Amino acid sequence: MANAQVLLLHAAGLHARPVVTLTKLAKTFASRIHIAADAQGPWIDAKSVVRVMNMKTPANTHLFLRAEGADADAAVNALVTLINNDFNGGPE
Amino acid sequence: MNGPLPRPRQFAGQPAAPGVALGRIIELQIDGAKERSSGARPAAQIDEAIAEAVRQLHELMARAMPEARKILEFQVEFLGDPVLLEPAQEALARGADFEAAWCAAIDAQIADFESSSDDYFRHRTADLRDMRSRVLAALGGGDLAPLHLPAGAILLADDLEPSRFLATQWRSDHAIVLRGGSPTAHVALLARAHRVPMVVGVGEISVSGACTALVDGSRGMLVLEPDAEQVAQFASTRAQLEADHAHAAAAAARPALTANGERVNVLLNIASLEELDAIDPAICDGVGLVRSELLFAHGPSDEETQLRFYQRILQWAHGRPVIVRTLDAGGDKPMRGITIDGETNPFLGVRGVRLSLAAPDVFKVQLRALLRAALAGNLRIMLPMITAAEEVERVRALLDEAAAELAARGVSFARPPLGIMVEVPAAALALDTFDIDFASIGSNDLLQYTMAAARDNAAVTALSNPRHPGFVVLLQAIVRAAAQRNVSLSLCGDLAAQSQHVDLLLAAGLRSLSMPAAAVGPVKSAIAAWSPAAHGG
Numbered sequence: 001m002a003n004a005q006v007l008l009l010h011a012a013g014l015h016a017r018p019v020v021t022l023t024k025l026a027k028t029f030a031s032r033i034h035i036a037a038d039a040q041g042p043w044i045d046a047k048s049v050v051r052v053m054n055m056k057t058p059a060n061t062h063l064f065l066r067a068e069g070a071d072a073d074a075a076v077n078a079l080v081t082l083i084n085n086d087f088n089g090g091p092e
Numbered sequence: 093m094n095g096p097l098p099r100p101r102q103f104a105g106q107p108a109a110p111g112v113a114l115g116r117i118i119e120l121q122i123d124g125a126k127e128r129s130s131g132a133r134p135a136a137q138i139d140e141a142i143a144e145a146v147r148q149l150h151e152l153m154a155r156a157m158p159e160a161r162k163i164l165e166f167q168v169e170f171l172g173d174p175v176l177l178e179p180a181q182e183a184l185a186r187g188a189d190f191e192a193a194w195c196a197a198i199d200a201q202i203a204d205f206e207s208s209s210d211d212y213f214r215h216r217t218a219d220l221r222d223m224r225s226r227v228l229a230a231l232g233g234g235d236l237a238p239l240h241l242p243a244g245a246i247l248l249a250d251d252l253e254p255s256r257f258l259a260t261q262w263r264s265d266h267a268i269v270l271r272g273g274s275p276t277a278h279v280a281l282l283a284r285a286h287r288v289p290m291v292v293g294v295g296e297i298s299v300s301g302a303c304t305a306l307v308d309g310s311r312g313m314l315v316l317e318p319d320a321e322q323v324a325q326f327a328s329t330r331a332q333l334e335a336d337h338a339h340a341a342a343a344a345a346r347p348a349l350t351a352n353g354e355r356v357n358v359l360l361n362i363a364s365l366e367e368l369d370a371i372d373p374a375i376c377d378g379v380g381l382v383r384s385e386l387l388f389a390h391g392p393s394d395e396e397t398q399l400r401f402y403q404r405i406l407q408w409a410h411g412r413p414v415i416v417r418t419l420d421a422g423g424d425k426p427m428r429g430i431t432i433d434g435e436t437n438p439f440l441g442v443r444g445v446r447l448s449l450a451a452p453d454v455f456k457v458q459l460r461a462l463l464r465a466a467l468a469g470n471l472r473i474m475l476p477m478i479t480a481a482e483e484v485e486r487v488r489a490l491l492d493e494a495a496a497e498l499a500a501r502g503v504s505f506a507r508p509p510l511g512i513m514v515e516v517p518a519a520a521l522a523l524d525t526f527d528i529d530f531a532s533i534g535s536n537d538l539l540q541y542t543m544a545a546a547r548d549n550a551a552v553t554a555l556s557n558p559r560h561p562g563f564v565v566l567l568q569a570i571v572r573a574a575a576q577r578n579v580s581l582s583l584c585g586d587l588a589a590q591s592q593h594v595d596l597l598l599a600a601g602l603r604s605l606s607m608p609a610a611a612v613g614p615v616k617s618a619i620a621a622w623s624p625a626a627h628g629g
Contacts, residue, residue, distance in 0.1 A: 012212045016166040016219070023169065049166075050175040054204060056213045 380606020444477025
């Protein structure tokens with residue numbers, strides 16, 4: 001089990017491109033990974049592009065990440081790095 | 093022709109893509125029946141229709157530019173998420189047919205995004221409607237039909253699906269007016285990239301019959317039935333735009349001759365297929381550098397995808413030489429899943445051909461595609477980051493294997509010339525030790541390795557001076573070695589695109605330069621101003 005909290009700075013929020021990048025990265029890990037815009041949840045499957053899009057997260061939101069599984073630490077670290085790196089700086 | 097002239101009606105929308113157009117309004121009529129008749133048998137399941145829609149999207153992606161690919165990739169990922177179909181399964185269980193079940197699923201998403209207070213998420217409904225139409229068409233056994241617009245058509249629609257935009261052949265006299273839409277919508281981004289003037293958000297306008305219209309995509313204006321004065325104003329705006337364009341085109345179309353009449357080869361650097369549409373091949377003598385990195389941006393493309401990419405460029409070049417550089421990842425071009433993370437100095441690490449040789453199975457897919465593509469034109473294979481002669485021999489051995497694999501499959505191919513990038517000083521100084529057909533100087537890396545000054549470090553920019561005597565001597569040595577070995581030589585780095593340095597390159601003896609299309613005009617002007625007598629060459 002691994003947890004992290006990270007501030008989403010991406011100007012347009014968690015929109016189409018970042019969600020695709022984030023869910024694709026999440027899917028490379030075996031762990032179950034959940035994301036939330038509030039410490040109390042609801043907790044959303046970070047591997048589902050539909051569910052993460054439906055969060056409609058605006059910029060400057062604190063995102064909470066939680067993973068369970070053998071590679072949980074690596075998964076949370078990778079996702080935090082991605083969000084901190086502004087989703088690798090790619091344009092929308 | 094008789095009777096009172098209709099009064100002009102002017103509408104202010106939002107500018108979405110610059111440019112002006114004068115033509116006739118064509119209203120977008122989506123003919124569901126037509127869309128359904130175009131394809132294969134109807135899908136037997138929603139899953140099957142989604143798989144077909146995804147296949148069609150991949151087809152569009154293969155020939156799309158990077159931005160467009162990302163837009164379509166969102167659709168592919170969204171359609172591939174089983175969560176999307178949960179409402180459809182419920183509807184099916186209640187006895188709905190496939191179409192109704194699919195609409196229930198996607199309409200729930202559309203309604204959800206439409207209710208958002210955030211513009212960004214509201215504008216994604218256009219992408220969702222795009223998926224809705226494409227899957228519906230696939231359920232009927234068809235494809236989302238491209239539009240067939242006559243010359244001078246100004247398309248009027250409520251909104252336009254990004255994937256339909258991409259499937260449509262746009263002409264330079266076309267324009268788009270949307271009643272809804274947004275300048276930040278994906279289709280607006282595509283219109284800008286494809287240079288189709290576009291105005292969005294003009295509101296509820298209705299048009300009867302064939303109505304002339306004037307579109308100013310830069311100002312966000314639509315004029316229906318423009319009067320003579322407005323048409324004259326349009327004509328002068330367009331004349332100005334065309335003059336600007338013609339001026340640049342004329343400079344580029346000139347033959348590249350020095351002041352004393354010596355011919356210089358001007359080649360192009362190409363990274364994506366979309367660039368080709370905007371370039372007249374007559375401005376160049378060939379393609380001096382095809383960057384193949386795009387084919388690996390989302391993991392390695394398969395052999396067929398790569399083959400189509402190379403073939404398209406060869407067809408465009410129409411017999412002119414096309415030099416394709418094999419994957420050049422690493423250094424300043426890290427690639428997820430391909431390059432090695434955590435190298436202390438990636439510029440001195442496993443990059444370019446070193447990476448390809450470390451993953452021969454991935455490399456051989458590219459080599460097979462290149463061998464096959466060589467039948468379509470004048471193809472040459474160029475290896476990046478070559479340091480030692482044995483690296484070329486290892487690639488030659490892999491080419492032998494790739495050729496044998498194709499022969500075993502009964503696939504025809506041709507063996508193209510093999511050359512190298514000269515960007516490692518050791519290779520530059522020992523060019524005569526390489527068994528190669530051609531060479532091209534990669535000036536960016538050669539300069540930074542020679543000057544020991546990183547090109548991405550502003551603090552040492554002043555040292556990255558191509559006129560340093562050491563670098564000039566190195567250039568001269570490369571030219572001399574290539575001439576002695578009868579190896580054709582060009583230069584394809586940023587240096588070739590900098591018209592202020594053209595004299596340096598010509599004086600060093602280079603007579604073949606490869607650059608982005610936008611640099612061709614200025615570089616040809618610089619070539620025309622140069623002569624060995626005046627510049628001590």
